[in-house]
Amino acid sequence: MIRLLWTASAEVRYFLRRYMPSNIVLDLIRTRKGLKWGIPAMLLAGPYLAIAFWCTTLIESGGPGWLHLVVLLCIWNALKMLAIGPVSLSLLVRTRVRERHARMHINQETRDEPQLPELTRSGQ
Template structure:
């Protein structure tokens, strides 16, 4: 039974990771070229919140109960988009610092990458 649940959860995760639009967008934004678009991508949370609000209005007016699942998914995706903006800034700062270090090491001939004991001549 546990094996069946485990396998099902893996397959559901694979499906969501591969085919859901918010996950595809976030995967594209996590690349080096996409990190600069993290803050504007936060605006993608607005349509998700609007759909969640619309679905809750439908539920309140006697709509089907399965719309609760749509509301949950929309709110989760809105949170992902909203939180990715600040995270992308942190990731971008780290990447630029790493690139700057690598550029300095290339310009100095790579001596900065060696430990102190390896640079000294005995």
């Protein structure tokens, strides 16, 4: 039974990571080229919260109960978008520090290599 639940949860997680728009955006932001888009991606929390507010208004005026799931989903996605800003900023700083360290290490190695004298053809 536990094995079945484990497999089902893994499949659901795979489906959500692969096909849900917010997860696709988060995966793109976590790449090296996408780290700079973490702070602007925080603005996507606004529309999610607006949809949650709209659905809450509909529920209070007698709308269907399944809209509670939409509200929960929108709030969860808004929280994810708000969290990716500081996370991507810290990842970007860490990546730039590592890249700078690697460049300095490469420059130091090339500086320490002995220079071979150039061969000239003046003797021929």
